[in-house]
Amino acid sequence: MTGSARDERKPSGPPPALLTGAVTDALRTTAGRAAGVYLRSGSSGLLRLAVLSGLPGQLFRPWWRVNVDRPFPVADVHRTGVPVVLANATEVMRRYPQFAAGLPFQFGSLHVPVVAEDRAFGVLTVLRASAADSAEVQAEGERLSAVADALAADLLRLDADGGTVTWDDAPLCVRPPAAGPAPGRVGRFAWNQVTGALAVDARACELLGLPAGDFPGTLDALARAVDPADAHRLPGLLHRTALGRPPSLPIQVRTAAGGLRLLDLWPATEAEAASIGPAAAPARPAVRAGEARERGRATGETWGAPESGGPAASDGGGASASSDAPRPVAGVLLDPGxxxxxxxxxxxxxxxxxxxxxxxxxxxxxxxxxxxxxxxxxxxxxxxxxxxxxxxxxxxxxxxxxxxxxxxxxxxxxxxxxxxxxxxxxxxxxxxxxxxxxxxxxxxxxxxxxxxxxxxPHDDVPEATGPDAPAPDAAASAAPLYRPIVLAIALTEAVTARQVSAVVMQELLPAFGGRRLAIYLLQERHLYLAWESGFPEGFLAPFEGVALDARLPGVETLTTGRPLFFDSMQQLADAYPGIELDAEEGARAFLPLIASGRPVGSCILGFDRPRSFGSKERTVLTALAGLIAHAMEKAQRYDTEAALARGLQQALLPRRLSQHARVETAGRYLPGTEGMDVGGDWYDVVEAGDGLALVIGDVQGHGVQAAATMGQLRSAVRAFALGDRPPEEVMGGTNHLLIDLDPGQFASCCYIRLDPSTGRARAARAGHLPPLLRHPDGRTDVVDLPGGVVLGVDPRAHYPVTELLLEPGAILALYTDGLVEQPGHDIDEGIAALRSALAEAGGARRRPAAGNPGTPPEATGGAGPSLAGVADLLTAAARRSADRFDDIALLLATRRDRAGPGPKPPRRG
Known part of the structure; x- marks a missing residue:
């Protein structure tokens, strides 16, 4: 099992004993079935599950990592510091529908922050059976908070001692404490690793064949009481349990007389150890012993620390409470009886x-x-x-x-x-x-x-099967239990028709055991294929663009509004004689996609073998078809608007850049892949008197509005530049224009007026990222360019001007944040990476031509890529990425030391 407690590697985080002890305490102080501890990850904005008890790790794998921005209870608790108590499934569905969709079962949960001195370490969470009485669960939440506070205090001390309080490994998975007494005769014992003391009750002595009251209380004495073949395992088992890694199953041991016994071990609380024998319960300073759990559970603090040891933490009044002591170990010895x-x-x-x-x-x-x-x-x-x-x-x-x-x-x-x-x-x-x-x-x-x-027996067969029906399908028998809310929530994040189709394929097909999917959408009274998966290549081509008067099941399900189900391909052939079939056996479901009474299209589900469709299953599939139809209708509107925005943006971006015999420029634009796929990034090169103006900007937001605002700002900047206005006036005038156009929108911009003959430039910046400059000798700097606030915010804003020099062979790079910013990473890291890439790409461009090592690179143009090639190299990774979270604009400029033939008009990327 992944992340099993049997894994002997040492995790790179807090000591396992500390965490497993807290989880054990959480289960003992609540009616929980499972519990876990989430800790901050080394990656920003991410929580990781460190310990899980009561559930197989593999079954909980989708929740091993939680983004702090997700609408999940664990994320909310960590972000706000406020506990979340959900008494039952109804409350879970009401407050956290996505969480309920992922775990659609009758259960409640408690989530409390692990916080000490305003330091948020993570979240302690417990899953329990649903409860009608929320007051009972609230009381459990208060007790759970006491456990979380004790854990937070230990983590705070560990952090102060230089220990690790984050988690970046797979979770440790441990068994929960038993819910009740084990059957048969049971003896109890406890062991203290620090002192070596072993306390054994009278029943355990009896099970080991020892005289009552005559046990020496040492580990060696216990080893002599069992079979020598088992004795050598005991010390290792006890030491690992003390450090938070108990055995996953009870261990079989035999007594010296040959009797079979079962040995079960777990990290204990101080109260558990003391209840068996005072010798096994470590003495604690009075001030710490007073930290008893409320409601009569005087369990003391949670113990645990790095296995390598560490400095002791001061406990207040001069006493020293070791922060690296393992927990005591408790165990039971069972006669299977x-x-x-x-x-x-x-x-x-x-x-x-x-x-x-x-x-x-x-x-x-x-x-x-x-x-x-x-x-x-x-x-x-x-x-x-x-x-x-x-x-x-x-x-x-x-x-x-x-x-x-x-x-x-x-x-x-x-x-x-x-x-x-x-x-x-x-x-x-x-x-x-x-x-x-x-x-x-x-x-x-x-x-x-x-x-x-x-x-x-026939009475025990699910509706999808019967005495004469095909063999049951595992997924089919699960289908009536499939909750439409699962698909509905998944569809909320799909915005294009392709994304909706992909969600249907990922969510719907596995739930019902389907292997093939086709979705047709209605356009001008004809059906066109929007998505297909699993059908033989070319099979669906003859059905592309069929009219609504064609006698085909995919058409008739839409025109009649009734779903059609065929248990076998023979049934389908009998109902539609002459129809071309894609398989000799199987089953098909044809579902109408109708949203608010308007036809949208049809959905075809294919199954690899004959099967029947029960009434519950037909009802669920029909309801799901309605959800798909609404999502598709919304996606079609979105696709239409996105196409309009893309067309508008393409019309507004420059088709060619102004040229000069002494200056070469190259521009690239890549739309984001999130949201509308279009935004407000732009670049431009404009003739400004006897010089050139280099411009780059970024309007807040995405979609048609951002693209339209970008077009207006670009036109304004061009007008100011063509009049050869100073950079500070260009920024100030554009700022006033944006405030007049839309007081609620803002934009960043960088404007550089370059003299091609001398290379001198005057630059102004309005909240934009600083340019990069690669010198001819290979040095690449971030240009120190003081600037003003973004455009559209302050009508009295001032935009200072900075002078810089663009030497022949140097490359000036202007860019927008989409090229350097990634979720979870510092933008300075992205700028540093772009700076390194520019140094490397520019170096390849300036490498001397082969056979002429003494030829000045600027005279040859270099043996490496052109400036357009450098732009391609800098945007190569972004082009390959399927997830671009923002638009990307890039503008490069370089000077020649003498006039040459003008470059070809650059493409726009």
Whole structure:
């Protein structure tokens, strides 16, 4: 299991004992089923799950990382410092619909900040069963806050001692404390690693065959009481548990007399250790012992620190409380007793039965379970389910297991056995392709039953199957449980028709077991293909642009408004004689896409084998088709507006740049891939008297409004430049224009008036990023250019002018923030990276021509790329990126020492 507590590597973060102890305390002080600690990551704006208890790590993988800006309770708590208590699923859905969509089960949760002295370290979170009484859950939240405060205090001391308080590894996954007493005879003991003291109660002495009251209280004495083959393992198990890495399963040991016992270990609180024997409970300073948990839980502080040791932290009145002491260890010694008889009885059942603990480990399996799953029982027990049975590692099956771990409701579904090779090494377990799985949740275990699907009583068969129906589909049996809110929330983030189609393919097909998808949209009474996946190449071409009078199921579902379902390809052929089919077997669903009574298009779902569609499934698919239709209608409006904005922007950007015999320029523009894909970035080169004006700017926002404002500002700057107005007047006049046009919008701009003959330039800057200058000798600087505020804010703003020199062969680079800014990274890092790239690209351009090492580079133009090539090199990474969060504009200029043939008109990128 990924991130298992059995992993012996040392995480690069706070000590595991500190974190696992806090999670254990969180579960003991609440009615939680699972708990975890999120800590700040080394990456800005990101929280990482450090420890998880009560859920398999693999099932919780989508929530290992949480962006602090996401609408999730953990992010809100960390951002605001205010606890979030959600008593039940209704409250979760009301306040956090995206969180509810990802975990659509009947459960509640508590999330409290881990904060000390205004330092936010992370969030402590607990998942519990739904509760009708919110007051009960609020009281648990107050107790959980006490645990979080103790953890925060320890992290603050650790930070002061130079320790690491962030987390950047996979989470540690540990078993939760048992919900109730174990069956059979149970003895208890506790061990203190610091003093070596071992406290054992009378029942544990009895189970070990020792005289009551005559136990020396040492680890050596315990080792002598067990079989020598097991004794050598005990010290390592105890030491690892003290450091927060307990064994994932109870350990089998035999006494010196041969009796079988089970040994279970966990990091204990001081109160637990003291309740077994005072010798095992470390003495603590009085001031710290007073930090008892409220409501009678005098559990003291959470212990733990770096395994390598460290300086002690002062505890106030002169006492020293070691911050690097491991936690005490508590354990139980269990005589399996009649449990072995129960296992023997289950071994005789004709059904496959196996049990999972709350970390996903198989702790019991009868022989029939191994036979049906195709895995010997000895290879099932003691392994994570997904390692032992890898073909169960699929989203629909994981969703059912998540459900029973978080809510009290059992789950029933069908799974398809993996395909058998033509010459299998081992025969299929039984004559059939499907198993019916039933999962029954418990406080500590999930009991699983597996039976052949063809032997399930008819009354127990889901609606999608029947005595004469095709074999059940695992995803199909899950389909009636699919909540439309999952697709609805995913569609809220899709804005183009392609994005909507991609969401349908990612969300809808896996949920219903589909393999093929086609979406047609209506345009001028004809249907045109917008998206297809899984169909044979070229198969859908004849159906492109079909009219609404064609007798085809994809057309008739739209014209009639009724969905059409065909359980087999033969049914489809019988209903539409002569229709071309893409497969010999399978099933099809044709769904009308109608939004607010207006036809939008049709959606086709394809399945690889015959299957039936139950009434619940048909209802859900029809409802989902309505959601898709509304999303598609919105996307079509968006695409229309985006096309208009792109056209407007292309019309407003310069088709060619003004040229001069002594100056070469190159410009590039790349639209962002987020939102409207168009924005307000622009660049320009304008004749200004006997010189040239180099301009770059960035209007706030995206879309048609930003593009239109950009066009007006560009026109204003050009007008001022053509009149050869000084840079400060150009900036001031443009500032007043923008304030008059739209008081709520602003823009940044950099204006440089260059004298091509002398290379002298006068520059003004309005809130824009500073230019870069690569000198002929290769030095590349950020130009120190004092500037004023952005345009459109202050009518009295002043824009100072700075003079600089552009030598022959030097390159001046103007750019917008899209080229240097990335989410989660400092913009100064981006500017430094661009500066390095300009130095390297400019150096390649200025490299002397081969065979003429003494020829001045500016006389040859260089053996490397042209200035346009340098612009391409600087924007190459952005062009390849699928995620550009902002527009990018770049303008380069260089001087020759003598007049030459003018360059070709530069392209616009």
């Amino acid at each position: 009649p449990g072995a008889l129960a296992d023997g009885a289950a071994d005789l059942l004709p059904e496959g039965v196996f049990c999972l603990d709350r970390t996903g480990l198989v702790v019991y399996a009868n022989p029939r379970a191994g036979h049906l799953l195709g895995v010997p029982r000895e290879l099932l027990v003691g392994r994570p389910l997904w390692e032992a049975v890898p073909w169960l590692n699929q989203p629909p099956y994981e969703e059912h297991l998540r459900g029973v771990l978080l809510s009290p409701e059992p789950a029933h579904f069908d799974v398809r056995l993996p395909a058998v090779p033509k010459e299998p090494a081992t025969p299929r377990p039984y004559e059939g392709d499907w198993l019916r799985m039933s999962l029954y949740p418990g406080a500590d275990l999930v009991t699983c039953k597996a039976v052949p699907a063809d032997r399930v």
